[in-house]
Every structure is written in C-alpha cells, then in structure tokens.
Amino acid sequence: MPHDFPSSAAPAVLPASPTRAPGLLEAVLTILGYFILQLGFGMGFKLLADALARWFPDGVPDAPDRIIVVVMLTVLASAWLTIHVVVRRWGSLTRSGGVLGLGFTEPAGRFIAAGTVLGLVAPLLGGLLTQWLAGDHAVSQTVSEIADKAHFGMRVALVPVAVLAGPLVEEVLFRGALLARLRHLTGDGWAIGISGVLFGAVHLPDLGWLWYAVPNLVLVGIFCAWLRVRSGSIWPSYIAHAANNGLAVMAWFSASTGS
Template sequence: MPHDSASPALSMDADLSAPPERVPGLVETLLCILGYFALQFGFGGLFGALSQLISRQFPQNVPAAPDRLIVVVILTLICSATITIAVLVRRWGARATEGGLSGLGFTPPDGRHIAFATVLGFAAPILGGLLTSWLAGGHDVSQAVSDIADKAHLGMRAALVPIAVVVGPLVEEVLFRGAFLATLRARMGDGGAIAVSAAVFGLVHLPDLDWLWYAVPNLVLVGLFCAWLRVRSRSIWPAFVTHAVNNAMATVGWFMR
C-alpha cells in the first residue's frame, strides 16, 4: 500500500536532516589539557597544605616528608585523572567508543597491535635514552617524580608504581592520543596530527623535567609511537600499553639505587 512505503522514506529523511553530534573543537580540547594541569596544581596545593597541617598537629605520628609527598602525588593524580577522563568521555558522548577520525578510541584492540605496542614500550626508553644521552652531552636528566621516589621508603615507592604505570599513562593517552589527536586529524591529516601531538606531548612535560630541553625528544619519541599506534589500530589501548611499559621501565630504577 502507498502509505506503507512512505513512512520509511519520511523516517530516513528525518535522520538525514538531523544535525550530526558535535565533537569538541581544537580550542576546547586544548582547554581540557590545560584544565588537567590546572587540576594537578590545585589538588597538589590542597593536599600539600593538608599534609603540612597534619604534620604540625601530629609531628610524632606522620611519615617523613618524602613519604608524605608521595601520598600527595598519588591523591593529586588520582583526583585530576578521574575528573579529566570523566569530562572527556561525557563530552565526546557516543563517539568515545569510536575508533575513527573523531572518536576517543575506547574500542577493543587487536591482539597483534597489543603485542607490537609492548615491543615499542620496551624499545622507547632504550632509543630515547640513547637520544637523550647524546643531546645532553653527559648531563644528568631526571623527572620530578623520580626525584621524589628516590628519597622515599621502599613501600611508598611501590605504592607510587601503579600511579606512574597505569593512572598517568591512561589520562595522558585519553588527552593526547584520544581528544587532541582526533581534533588535529580532522584539520591536518594523520601525518601532521601525529607529529604535532607528539611535539606538544613532549613540551608540556618540560616543567617536570626541570626545563631541560634535551630530555624532550625522548618524550616526543614516545608520543610518536603512541600516536601512530592509535591511528593504525583505531584503538587507544595499544598506545596506552606502549606508554605504560615505557613508564614501567623507568620505575625499575627506583628499586635499584
């Protein structure tokens, strides 16, 4: 009957005329990245002040300063990462589970990409270490979190490992290889997006590296590996694996000094 064929056509027209779901633009994504570091600053100040207050009130019942600082770092990163990931996933909506051009990449990974990501995770600190040594010309390079761990007791170093290996890489992958890379790919293609996202990823870590520029290329290399994996695999998880393995290699040194 005529009316039976008209209804699907009307429904299709309605779907086609509906505006597509808008994903965040470049400015909004950059504000999310800045917001993550602002949250770290705010929570770090809050928990640091609480730590100082408790140590003054109960000087005989609190851990030493390096151990208290690790507690501050753990709480700061957990709170900052949780809020940041929740905001991004909510903002991207259904596209958070898409692996395409404008998705965050929370899609199931292929096993071969995970295997290759693991290899890259082991290769990154080796290649990056050689590059940094060449650029540094014999100067020492360390990150703030490693300096904190070196002064803390063994148990507190162990407590910091999941934060450095899981929480930190997860939120940074969602930010840089999820949100930021997606907005760049829509504007400059895969090659340019991979390069720019990796460069920005390295540069934002300069304060944590005590502004030692020759330590940045190492992080840029990690960013290149992770961004390439994200594009190639259509999933954020291989990039997370590379980042996590790279960080895990760095934490080994905390227990060998």
Template sequence: MPNDPAFPPMPAATLPEAPPRRPGPGWGETILIIAAYFALQFILGGGLAWLSQSLAKAFPDNVPGAGDRLVIVVILTLAGAAAVTLSLVTRRWGALLREGGPAGFGFTPPTGVQMVFGAVLGIVAPVIGGLLTQMLANGHEVSQSVSQLADNAHVGMRVALLPIAILVGPLVEEVLFRGALLALLRTRFGDGWAIALSAVFFGVIHLPDLGGLWYAVPNLILVGAFCAWLRVRSGSIWPALACHAANNALATMAWFS
C-alpha cells in the same frame, strides 16, 4: 457525494530526522580540558602539600617522613585530577569514545598482536630516546620529578606509587593526547601532521616536570609519536596505552635498583 471517501486520506507518515553526527573535539574545548588536567594537579597538589606540612608541624611524631608524605600527596593529586578529567571527557565526548575513526577516541577492541607490538614499542622508545637524550645532554643528569620523589620514599610507598605511574597517568594522558588532541588534529590536518604535532605537544607540555631540561623533550616526543602512530594504525587507543604503560614501567624499575 456517493464516491467521496468516508474519511479524508491521512498524510504520508514522515520518519523523524536522524540526529546530526556529533563532530569531533574542537580547538577550544580540547585545549581547555588539557589545561584543566594540569591546573587540577597544580591546585590539588598545592592544597595537599600545605595540608601535609600542617599535619607534620602539628603532629611531628605521628606522621610519615617527608619523602613518604610527598608520595601520598602525588598519589592523591594525580588520582583526583584523573577522576575529574575523565569525568569531564565522558560527559563531553561520551558518544565519541567508542569510535575508532579519525574523530573518535578509539576505545575499540584491539588484537593481541597490536597490544604486544605496542608494549614492545614502549620498551624500545626509552632505549632510543635515552641515547638521544644522553647525546643532547652532554653528560648532564636527567630525571623527572616523580623519579626524584620516589628515591626519597620507603619501598612500600614506591610500590603504592606504581599503579599511578604505570596505569592512571598513562590512561588520562592517552585520552587527552591520543584521544581528544589527536582526533582534533586528524580531522583538520590528516594523519601524518596529526601524529607529528601531537607528539611535539606531548613532549613540550612535560617540560616543567623535567625541570626545564629541553634535551629530555625529544625522548618524550618519540614516545608520543609511537603512541599516536599506534592509535592511527590500529584504530584503537589500547595499543597506545600499552606502549605508554610499558615505557613508564621501564622507568620505574630504577626506583628499586
């Protein structure tokens, strides 16, 4: 027909559907990756300790003393466990790392005031928590295993342990507890319950490192609550890391006093 178009009309262009928003961490994967971090410490620590003892028997005059060797084992163990854990977190939740909302991990830029406030809380927490621990301990001495091993090492080895105790350990634990776990709890129960539950879990999971001394757990719960509150209020994980690092830095001062 004369009025027929030369070519049939093209169908309307359809835009590709936006990819679905990636949900926050789930129960199974969060529990597994936290468990994996501590399992890695157990496996790596056991293997490196065996290697250290074997070398000491084979070359008794050419290896450092027992205290220094133990610090080396701890440094390598925590560094290895941290590297594997952070790699797993990045591969699994890389899209959520820079999100500051409830489902994200909070690697967003903080303000200077937030960082300073976080560091101040990190100094206040062990002061309050230490008084609480002394009251509950009823005169018993409380010390984490890392503090005990540092007492038996030379000063140079204690200095070498500082970056692990102040930076590496807190970074991994903040990613796990104020990143994955807090995001999981916030999206299920809201901010208040998430802060409380994550803080309790953070304190209880350190019980083996405290030699089963339950009366030291409230101190760590307080630190966990401060860090979780900072993460929620600031929208960033960095102030929580500043709080955790300052808390550990204050504890390490006893290594040199």
C-alpha cells in the same frame, strides 16, 4: 565487540553522541585544565599533609614519604575528574575508533603486541638520544627525584599511579581528544607529529626545563599516536605508554633509602 572500560574512568551509561565532536580549542583547554587541576590539588593536598604533620607529628610520615602520598592523591584526583569530563563531552564517540572518536574500542591482538614492543623499545632509543643530546648533563624528572628519597614501600605504592593511572589520562588527552581533532584538521601524518611534539613539550616543567630530555618524550608520543591511528583503538598506545613508564620506574628500586 567493544570492551566496557572501567567504571572509574567513565560513567556506566554514556550520553547521546553530541551533534559534533568538541573542537581543537576545547581539546587544548582540557589538557591545560588537567595540569591546572594537578597544581590545585597538589597545593591543597600538600597544605593538608603539612598541617597534619604539625598536629600529629608522631602519626604522619616524614617529608619524602608524605610527598609521595600527595603526588598519588593529586594524580588520581586530577586524572579521574579529567577523564570523566572528556568522556561526558565525547559521549558515544568515546567508543568510536574513527577519526573523531576517543578510541575506546577493542584492538586486534597484533597491535597489543606492537604496543608492548614499542613501549619497551622507545625508552631504550630515547635514552640513547637523550644521552647524545645531554652530554655530561644529568636528566631527572621531579617525580623520580621524590621517589629516590622515599622508602621502599612508598615507591611500591607509587608504581600503579605512575604506570597505570598517569598514562591512562595522558592517552585520553593526547591520543584521544587532541589527536582526534588534529587528524580531522591536518590528516594523520601531521597529527601524529604535532601531537608528539606537544606531548613532549608539556613535560618540560617536570623535567626542570631541560630541553634535551624532550626528544625522548616526543618519540614516545609519536609511537603512541601511530599506534592509535593504525589500530583504531587507544589501548595499544596505552599499553606502550604504560610499558615505557614501567621501565622508567625500575630505576627507583635501585636507589638507596633509609630503613
């Protein structure tokens, strides 16, 4: 029997299934809209945080910690609004594990285990691949650079956002809306490959446009898409994505910070 997913991610009562699932263009525009929302919310929250810092200099955290708060609010606001829109548009297809469904269905236990294993293996293989491609060049994501400068408590506060909220909205977009339409148009094999490449490519700005860091994310995207197709559920791919991010954020706690 399908699980009821959290109320923060979807309304309690889903609308009737649309006459047809939203098309590929809408799926792509929804992904684009998510990143536009991040830009808009990020700018708005930063302006507010900077204003509060000027008005209450003794009551607002310093810049690194303040930026962490901005990042958390930006991701949470963008993720909630995006997931809400996608679920409303897909209607009852949200709980379908079929080709055009989003996959909010209960998976078999073996796929939960596979998602956990692949989520831990992907960053190890991807790290070796990135190291081989990058050579002596350093690779870092914007959020990692911010976290490295923040205090320990702020890093802890950022972990649920990076490990749970971020992967959830990206799975809904890439292994839900996008993969569903690609499978319908191209078949499973091409859909897995194309969605994996697009998943890696959209992270280029956060990677400082370092192309040699993208294959690692493409590998994660392919693993997650394969899990979604094989299991008929989005949850194994979400677990893999969360495990992958969990390993990545462990590096935040090895960086030195001020007291």
